[in-house]
Amino acid sequence: MDELLSMLNFMGMKELEDLFSDVPGSVRKKSIGIGSGLDEHQVVERALELGRRNSTGMLNFLGNGIYDRIIPEAVNYILSKPEFLDSYTPYQPEISQGMLQSLFEYQSLISDLMAMDVTNASMYDGYSALGEAARMAYRINGKKKILIPDSTYDSKLSVLKNYVWGLNMEIIRYKMGNDGMIDLDDLSSKIDDETSAVIVENPNGYGILDKNVFAVKDIKKDAALIAYVDPISLGAVKPPGEYGADIAVAEGQQLGIPMNFGGPLLGIMSFKMDHIRRSPGRIIGESVDSNGRRAYVMTLQTREQHIRRAKATSNICSNQALLTLAASAYLSILGSSGLKKVALLTIKHSRMLKEKLSAAGIKPYFNTESFSDVMFRLNREVMEGLASRGILGGLKLTSLIKDTSLRDATFFTVTEKTDAEKIEKLAKALEVI
Amino acid sequence: MEFRQAYYDEPLIKDIRSDSTFSISEDVDENLLSQDLKRKDLNLPEVSEVDVVRHYTRLSQMNYTVDVGIYPLGSCTMKYNPKYADRIASYEEFRNVHPFQPESTVQGTLQVMYELQEFLKKISDMDAVTLQPMAGADGEFTGILIIKKYFEDRHEDRTEIIIPDSAHGTNPASATMGGFDVVEIPSNSDGMVDLSALKAAVSKKTAAFMITNPNTLGIFEQHIVEIAKIIHDAGALLYYDGANLNAIFGITSPGIMGFDIVHFNLHKSFATPHGGGGPGAGPVAVKAFLSDFLPVPVVGYDGRRYFLDYGRKKSIGKVSSFYGSFSVLLRAWSYVLKNGDEGLKNATIRAVLNSNYLKKKVEEYYEVPYYPLKKHEFVLSTENTGRRALDIGKYLLDYGIHSPTVYFPLIVKEAMMIEPTETVSKADLDKYADVLISALKVPEEDLKSRPRNTAVSRIDEVKAARDLKVRW
Numbered sequence: 001m002d003e004l005l006s007m008l009n010f011m012g013m014k015e016l017e018d019l020f021s022d023v024p025g026s027v028r029k030k031s032i033g034i035g036s037g038l039d040e041h042q043v044v045e046r047a048l049e050l051g052r053r054n055s056t057g058m059l060n061f062l063g064n065g066i067y068d069r070i071i072p073e074a075v076n077y078i079l080s081k082p083e084f085l086d087s088y089t090p091y092q093p094e095i096s097q098g099m100l101q102s103l104f105e106y107q108s109l110i111s112d113l114m115a116m117d118v119t120n121a122s123m124y125d126g127y128s129a130l131g132e133a134a135r136m137a138y139r140i141n142g143k144k145k146i147l148i149p150d151s152t153y154d155s156k157l158s159v160l161k162n163y164v165w166g167l168n169m170e171i172i173r174y175k176m177g178n179d180g181m182i183d184l185d186d187l188s189s190k191i192d193d194e195t196s197a198v199i200v201e202n203p204n205g206y207g208i209l210d211k212n213v214f215a216v217k218d219i220k221k222d223a224a225l226i227a228y229v230d231p232i233s234l235g236a237v238k239p240p241g242e243y244g245a246d247i248a249v250a251e252g253q254q255l256g257i258p259m260n261f262g263g264p265l266l267g268i269m270s271f272k273m274d275h276i277r278r279s280p281g282r283i284i285g286e287s288v289d290s291n292g293r294r295a296y297v298m299t300l301q302t303r304e305q306h307i308r309r310a311k312a313t314s315n316i317c318s319n320q321a322l323l324t325l326a327a328s329a330y331l332s333i334l335g336s337s338g339l340k341k342v343a344l345l346t347i348k349h350s351r352m353l354k355e356k357l358s359a360a361g362i363k364p365y366f367n368t369e370s371f372s373d374v375m376f377r378l379n380r381e382v383m384e385g386l387a388s389r390g391i392l393g394g395l396k397l398t399s400l401i402k403d404t405s406l407r408d409a410t411f412f413t414v415t416e417k418t419d420a421e422k423i424e425k426l427a428k429a430l431e432v433i
Numbered sequence: 434m435e436f437r438q439a440y441y442d443e444p445l446i447k448d449i450r451s452d453s454t455f456s457i458s459e460d461v462d463e464n465l466l467s468q469d470l471k472r473k474d475l476n477l478p479e480v481s482e483v484d485v486v487r488h489y490t491r492l493s494q495m496n497y498t499v500d501v502g503i504y505p506l507g508s509c510t511m512k513y514n515p516k517y518a519d520r521i522a523s524y525e526e527f528r529n530v531h532p533f534q535p536e537s538t539v540q541g542t543l544q545v546m547y548e549l550q551e552f553l554k555k556i557s558d559m560d561a562v563t564l565q566p567m568a569g570a571d572g573e574f575t576g577i578l579i580i581k582k583y584f585e586d587r588h589e590d591r592t593e594i595i596i597p598d599s600a601h602g603t604n605p606a607s608a609t610m611g612g613f614d615v616v617e618i619p620s621n622s623d624g625m626v627d628l629s630a631l632k633a634a635v636s637k638k639t640a641a642f643m644i645t646n647p648n649t650l651g652i653f654e655q656h657i658v659e660i661a662k663i664i665h666d667a668g669a670l671l672y673y674d675g676a677n678l679n680a681i682f683g684i685t686s687p688g689i690m691g692f693d694i695v696h697f698n699l700h701k702s703f704a705t706p707h708g709g710g711g712p713g714a715g716p717v718a719v720k721a722f723l724s725d726f727l728p729v730p731v732v733g734y735d736g737r738r739y740f741l742d743y744g745r746k747k748s749i750g751k752v753s754s755f756y757g758s759f760s761v762l763l764r765a766w767s768y769v770l771k772n773g774d775e776g777l778k779n780a781t782i783r784a785v786l787n788s789n790y791l792k793k794k795v796e797e798y799y800e801v802p803y804y805p806l807k808k809h810e811f812v813l814s815t816e817n818t819g820r821r822a823l824d825i826g827k828y829l830l831d832y833g834i835h836s837p838t839v840y841f842p843l844i845v846k847e848a849m850m851i852e853p854t855e856t857v858s859k860a861d862l863d864k865y866a867d868v869l870i871s872a873l874k875v876p877e878e879d880l881k882s883r884p885r886n887t888a889v890s891r892i893d894e895v896k897a898a899r900d901l902k903v904r905w
Contacts, residue, residue, distance in 0.1 A: 010793060019789060020684055022655055024657075027685045032555055047524065050542075064533065074485060077486065082498045083493035084496065084498075084708065085706045086514055087499070087708075088499075088511055089710040091506070093889075094892060095835070097495040097888045098492035098495040101492055107903055112476050118903055124567040161750060162578055163610075166581075166609070209470055211469055235475065242473065258528035261531070262755025262759065264758035285897035290890045290892075296897075297892050300898060310615040311609075312609075320708075321710030333485050335478060335480065336475040338455035339475070369466075392534055392538070
């Protein structure tokens with residue numbers, strides 16, 4: 001209290017209330033009304049008590065955007081370093097080289113993974129990155145039609161709609177064929193001179209690794225090709241840069257970030273070098289300091305909201321910087337060999353899942369190759385029944401896409417963690433519920 | 434105190450080769466995938482775990498953090514973030530939860546979210562809250578979409594959003610993203626909204642007026658009730674940019690002042706770590722008449738169980754993949770719980786005290802324009818000193834003090850925007866003032882050669898933009 005008084009005295013004030021003499025009486029508030037504070041240990045105990053009301057440690061067959069994957073403990077360790085966890089946007093590059101170099105490395109690692117020229121750092125999540133990609137396509141070609149597959153989930157579509165609402169862009173759905181892959185004839189018939197972007201997904205909303213995605217560059221005319229991909233799949237599967245994508249986007253949660261009930265996530269966005277000045281978000285560049293040493297800074301900031309204001313390429317300010325670090329550390333620890341193995345194990349497990357559930361009378365919807373999310377014909381609700389047996393899974397496609405003809409489609413999801421033993425447990429549980 | 438930052442000539446991770454030590458024992462056939470799906474090659478680095486840890490540890494030592502020293506970056510609110518919140522966010526019981534789990538299996542998580550919604554309502558005096566937006570600017574965008582949908586629903590064609598010239602850059606950027614035209618109005622000689630300019634700008638085309646209070650000059654808009662009346666009389670909405678909300682906790686609130694929509698920057702006001710730029714969280718609160726327009730779902734409670742409520746007929750839909758930055762929300766929840774009414778209000782009082790104290794200490798040396806009483810931050814100008822704000826900022830780095838925000842707001846020449854926050858002691862403020870004043874005494878040449886004690890010296894930013902090397 002002595003400290004406060006001496007500070008007030010220094011300013012010639014009598015009481016703390018004098019600091020608020022500019023706030024009119026008519027808008028004064030007596031108390032907030034949330035009650036007294038707790039001691040630290042009480043807060044921790046209360047958090048633990050609520051945490052225990054969640055059922056964790058269940059066998060997980062849920063996915064469709066968020067996945068339960070191996071996170072090397074070293075990733076968590078690196079992220080918890082206060083110099084990364086509790087620093088701010090590197091506005092002062094001379095004292096922020098650690099974060100800046102790691103962001104530069106992220107841009108490089110993801111560009112290599114996507115086989116694209118450049119990557120920004122960073123977007124909020126996969127869905128908003130897709131929205132920003134559509135806005136970027138408009139900045140590139142000034143056209144207003146966006147084509148997107150029928151298999152895209154409602155929530156992803158809703159975020160996209162909100163992002164392009166202000167531009168009055170029109171979103172048009174194209175069909176998926178009987179094999180669950182893009183109906184190239186239908187797509188082709190919908191592409192015209194007004195098409196700004198064709199959005200493709202691989203794996204698509206049905207969980208399928210869609211070979212027809214690779215053929216879209218030949219029919220897309222002048223439209224931009226936006227590929228929404230699963231970054232883990234790229235350990236083995238053809239990346240967007242190999243099939244002519246102009247912009248590649250992804251959800252990066254799988255790259256070392258816990259599920260956390262779906263947030264925070266990591267939006268990934270890569271693109272061709274030609275488009276770099278039209279991209280949203282932050283970009284880190286290499287330079288030198290006054291002694292000629294290699295150094296990193298935020299660059300091309302004249303595109304950003306703090307300088308360009310109403311004319312900025314996006315409004316992004318706080319973003320997912322820490323989570324780019326998770327992705328970098330994860331990719332560095334796994335290396336090409338580790339990521340390839342994780343991707344191939346995922347495919348191996350989805351095949352095992354198809355075999356085991358088929359044997360139990362639950363047939364896969366399509367015969368095409370799946371990645372993590374595998375769609376089955378299953379006409380009953382199994383989610384709650386499985387949960388009561390300690391298993392999570394059985395998500396209906398209709399809970400993701402309301403207006404679909406595939407009413408009996410149900411997902412079970414695998415990752416590299418979902419081995420034969422776990423799949424066996426699921427198959428057994430499904431037999432009795 | 435001498436400040437020295439480590440410097441390593443740290444190679445890029447791709448140049449460290451020590452063979453990956455990552456392993457999974459289960460075997461898989463390399464040729465499992467058909468040729469037509471396979472990628473040609475992949476060139477991620479192969480590095481052992483220990484070398485990855487050492488690489489990032491060395492990088493971390495070349496990075497300033499709030500745990501090392503003060504970070505008085507105006508409008509960014511870099512206060513000390515208490516460690517219990519990080520501990521709580523690390524619990525597997527919260528981290529290991531999938532967003533599609535049945536509600537019965539995630540009651541703890543839903544309860545945290547519900548309680549945070551309730552806290553935010555009370556703090557802001559608003560009626561309904563969404564936790565979905567992922568950062569402050571995302572909250573602004575969400576607010577803009579709500580405004581758009583509201584007028585669409587009323588069949589009113591309102592195309593303009595009015596924004597003061599002192600506003601955060603995100604305000605005009607968010608308004609434009611939503612498809613609105615931005616009308617900028619000047620501040621008056623006190624640094625507040627010029628009421629006659631506001632009246633002149635308002636019309637039937639006005640959808641909303643977007644301001645923060647206190648504003649970016651750290652000045653409380655004293656005519657806020659009158660401003661609210663002007664806006665509402667015109668049939669428009671009043672939007673509160675919550676970036677400076679920590680300056681008024683327990684003193685007043687957006688709801689009392691007459692605002693219709695507000696976003697919170699949980700990572701600022703509610704002390705959650707900034708992560709080198711994020712993640713943040715930007716919940717939005719609205720008055721009852723707008724609650725139907727909020728993104729879905731919000732968390733509901735029927736007296737027995739917590740649930741995800743999708744029942745909003747006029748909802749704008751979704752602004753992000755799931756339900757928001759949960760681990761940030763969790764930290765904010767624990768911060769509010771720990772502080773309570775008194776703690777939050779005391780934090781506000783101390784933040785404002787610190788700001789005014791520091792201002793008083795330096796105002797003999799630097800010009801501090803506009804209305805004298807400040808809230809949690811103030812803006813000074815280095816113009817009268819003949820020194821550049823940028824150079825003084827770099828000088829501070831040599832003393833282990835993060836530079837203030839420079840050249841913002843745009844309406845002050847050679848601006849330095851200083852926000853000490855409530856977690857800075859008097860001793861630190863005194864030292865900060867001394868260093869700010871000593872910066873005026875060193876020869877200008879010396880100032881231009883700063884910083885020297887940091888990992889690297891002054892960086893050529895022009896070269897970075899001109900030569901554009903953005904990957905290896």
